[in-house]
Amino acid sequence: MAEEKKLKVVKVAKAEKAPKVANAVEASIDKATQEMILRAQELGIETVFDRAVTMKPCNIGMQGTCCKNCAMGPCRLPLPKGGIEGEDTRKGLCGATANTIAARNFIRMVAGGAAAHSDHGRCVAEVFMSVARKESHDYQIKDPDKLLRIAPHFDVATTVEVDGEVKDRELDEIVLEVAEKALGEWGKAEGELYYLKRAPEALYEKWKKYGVLPRNIDREIVEIMHRTHMGVDQDYKNLIKQGTRAAIADGWGGSMLATDLQDVLFGKPYPIQSEANLGVMKEDHVNIIVHGHEPVLSEMIVAAVQSKEMVEYAKSKGAKGIQLSGICCTANEILQRHGIPPAATFLQQELAIITGACDAMVVDIQCIFQNLANVAKCFHTKLITTHPIAKMEQDNVIHIEFDEHHAMEDATRIVKMAIDNFGNRGAEVMIPRHKSSQVAGFGVESIEYHLGGTFRGTFYTLNDNIINGRIRGIAGVVGCNNARTRHNEAHIQVVKELIKNDVIVLTTGCNGIACAMEGLLTPEAAAVYCGPGLAEVCETVGIPPVLHLGSCVDNSRILLAATEVVKAGGLGKDISDLPAAGSAPEWMSEKAISIGHYFVSSGVYTIFGYMMPTSGAPVFHDYLSKELEKMYGGMWDLEPDPIKHAQKMIAHIDKKRVALGIDKARERVLMDMADRQALEA
Numbered sequence: 001m002a003e004e005k006k007l008k009v010v011k012v013a014k015a016e017k018a019p020k021v022a023n024a025v026e027a028s029i030d031k032a033t034q035e036m037i038l039r040a041q042e043l044g045i046e047t048v049f050d051r052a053v054t055m056k057p058c059n060i061g062m063q064g065t066c067c068k069n070c071a072m073g074p075c076r077l078p079l080p081k082g083g084i085e086g087e088d089t090r091k092g093l094c095g096a097t098a099n100t101i102a103a104r105n106f107i108r109m110v111a112g113g114a115a116a117h118s119d120h121g122r123c124v125a126e127v128f129m130s131v132a133r134k135e136s137h138d139y140q141i142k143d144p145d146k147l148l149r150i151a152p153h154f155d156v157a158t159t160v161e162v163d164g165e166v167k168d169r170e171l172d173e174i175v176l177e178v179a180e181k182a183l184g185e186w187g188k189a190e191g192e193l194y195y196l197k198r199a200p201e202a203l204y205e206k207w208k209k210y211g212v213l214p215r216n217i218d219r220e221i222v223e224i225m226h227r228t229h230m231g232v233d234q235d236y237k238n239l240i241k242q243g244t245r246a247a248i249a250d251g252w253g254g255s256m257l258a259t260d261l262q263d264v265l266f267g268k269p270y271p272i273q274s275e276a277n278l279g280v281m282k283e284d285h286v287n288i289i290v291h292g293h294e295p296v297l298s299e300m301i302v303a304a305v306q307s308k309e310m311v312e313y314a315k316s317k318g319a320k321g322i323q324l325s326g327i328c329c330t331a332n333e334i335l336q337r338h339g340i341p342p343a344a345t346f347l348q349q350e351l352a353i354i355t356g357a358c359d360a361m362v363v364d365i366q367c368i369f370q371n372l373a374n375v376a377k378c379f380h381t382k383l384i385t386t387h388p389i390a391k392m393e394q395d396n397v398i399h400i401e402f403d404e405h406h407a408m409e410d411a412t413r414i415v416k417m418a419i420d421n422f423g424n425r426g427a428e429v430m431i432p433r434h435k436s437s438q439v440a441g442f443g444v445e446s447i448e449y450h451l452g453g454t455f456r457g458t459f460y461t462l463n464d465n466i467i468n469g470r471i472r473g474i475a476g477v478v479g480c481n482n483a484r485t486r487h488n489e490a491h492i493q494v495v496k497e498l499i500k501n502d503v504i505v506l507t508t509g510c511n512g513i514a515c516a517m518e519g520l521l522t523p524e525a526a527a528v529y530c531g532p533g534l535a536e537v538c539e540t541v542g543i544p545p546v547l548h549l550g551s552c553v554d555n556s557r558i559l560l561a562a563t564e565v566v567k568a569g570g571l572g573k574d575i576s577d578l579p580a581a582g583s584a585p586e587w588m589s590e591k592a593i594s595i596g597h598y599f600v601s602s603g604v605y606t607i608f609g610y611m612m613p614t615s616g617a618p619v620f621h622d623y624l625s626k627e628l629e630k631m632y633g634g635m636w637d638l639e640p641d642p643i644k645h646a647q648k649m650i651a652h653i654d655k656k657r658v659a660l661g662i663d664k665a666r667e668r669v670l671m672d673m674a675d676r677q678a679l680e681a
């Protein structure tokens with residue numbers, strides 16, 4: 001009924017004036033997305049792609065120079081046409097300069113991103129604590145090995161001396177002590193974050209020298225909100241210093257804690273085969289889609305859909321089974337650990353419902369369009385919010401608040417609701433046939449295993465191949481889609497250009513899903529898309545040229561992988577010495593800014609596509625690149641053109657190869673320990 005009503009309304013509207021809609025081919029490079037944009041338009045259902053045509057962004061906001069931090073504003077300081085000549089006299093009512101305003105806005109974005117990642121981490125730490133206290137019976141410690149790996153970083157002993165004999169400590173004791181220390185990271189009164197010492201020593205010393213060692217996670221975020229309040233910090237250098245401290249608290253704190261504790265609870269990822277794109281949905285199955293970021297509930301949903309009871313129940317309702325898939329980083333979490341296929345990137349979320357085959361979409365936190373509720377109204381889809389901090393105002397949205405104390409019960413209720421809804425589908429289901437195979441599930445440990453082997457158990461082989469030039473360098477390409485740019489185009493062009501030039505790519509987030517949709521996450525892709533050196537390494541070891549490391553919080557895995565490369569030797573003493581670069585070609589979220597800034601502060605050349613929200617304050621904008629590079633060795637850069645973007649990364653990688661004296665090494669040189677020591681000296 002709802003669909004009929006909607007269609008009628010649109011027909012009337014069309015007769016009066018055809019609404020402006022997106023051109024499907026210009027909106028996305030992906031065939032499934034193009035088909036579904038046209039399908040949505042045929043049904044008269046508006047999507048983000050159409051709204052991007054009808055609503056233009058604010059130019060001054062894009063430049064980062066609109067301040068609304070008090071009721072005397074908003075004060076808008078656009079860059080004059082032709083740029084600034086002479087002194088920059090622009091100021092807000094209070095006298096705030098363009099640099100102050102842009103820096104305040106920028107670090108508020110860092111605060112937003114760091115808060116999102118870290119609050120996610122806090123939720124995981126709370127579940128971890130409930131497991132440690134044996135208050136939650138649906139979760140267990142699945143990966144004691146990972147627990148033992150992280151415990152020493154919290155100064156938690158894993159052995160104990162009894163009568164002069166060293167014995168393994170009880171696991172329960174270790175879990176509880178790690179849980180207490182981990183939870184303390186959000187609000188401890190003294191000291192600094194434990195994990196900072198996991199960084200290369202040279203990097204830790206830089207942070208210390210510049211006074212940016214985070215004290216606790218919450219404090220750094222709160223301090224940003226204080227400093228950016230009207231009339232407080234009015235020096236862009238001092239403002240960005242606090243932005244740096246909060247970003248480090250995200251990357252080496254909240255995000256890294258989220259990743260580690262999730263690995264301990266749910267198991268660390270190992271390479272696993274799967275598929276990607278809307279074509280993973282099945283017409284004759286109950287389709288449940290989980291969307292958002294936290295794996296705490298989705299882990300339970302994975303268990304529930306695989307239970308014999310639920311599968312039988314689905315069959316009793318006429319379905320052949322249950323197809324679980326994901327969107328955004330909840331998808332990446334369950335992909336990495338269970339091989340559950342991602343159905344969609346960020347920009348395809350509405351399209352998943354428009355297939356008409358989504359029986360339930362279960363959302364948790366972050367990157368969820370409120371318009372999902374409007375789209376769901378046109379279909380039978382149950383849209384279920386599950387998190388107390390993320391509800392929707394529309395009356396068709398069901399809220400089932402998830403609680404770790406009865407996790408399996410909540411998950412089963414949700415799965416049952418989806419099964420009961422299977423019979424309510426309308427006649428017109430259209431699932432695009434497109435999907436691709438992928439091998440995902442990489443992490444620091446599995447890279448170590450694949451590229452180092454069990455004998456060495458380190459990153460030596462990777463380093464050797466970088467030193468001998470088969471692998472030119474390492475790139476972290478991550479981040480969102482943005483409806484202001486053609487969906488997936490920059491992601492794919494940047495990655496293809498990098499691997500063509502022998503740069504191995506580590507991916508997370510929606511870039512990972514985009515690469516999977518394009519078929520770049522298979523070992524076979526090496527022969528098709530890579531330069532000869534990288535192709536040879538991938539073929540020998542049997543890995544894809546693009547390694548999927550997981551979700552947004554798993555960018556912390558990239559930091560640790562880079563640290564392992566430093567430790568393995570031969571490539572300098574710090575992350576900033578490595579032939580490495582970071583990129584977010586289609587970024588959109590505040591989390592991307594926080595990630596970008598902790599990459600930069602960790603010594604990584606980091607380039608964004610689309611735009612930087614600092615361009616209206618040229619002095620501050622320059623400071624983010626030139627001055628930060630002098631301090632931390634990493635810098636911000638911007639390049640919207642994907643090929644030039646990748647080329648800038650390669651130029652940086654080559655610059656580092658020259659500095660390391662490995663620029664001429666294109667022939668394979670087998671290094672023995674003496675060679676390595678000579679290089680390290």
Ligand code: SF4
Pocket residue numbers: 067068069070071072073074075092093094095096101230231
């Ligand atoms: Fe304007 Fe200053 Fe108020 Fe910002 S804080 S809105 S620049 S008066």
Ligand code: MSK
Pocket residue numbers: 293328329346366367478479480481508509510511551552588589591592
């Ligand atoms: S989901 S933050 S759109 S990567 Fe992590 Fe994708 Fe960006 Fe959300």
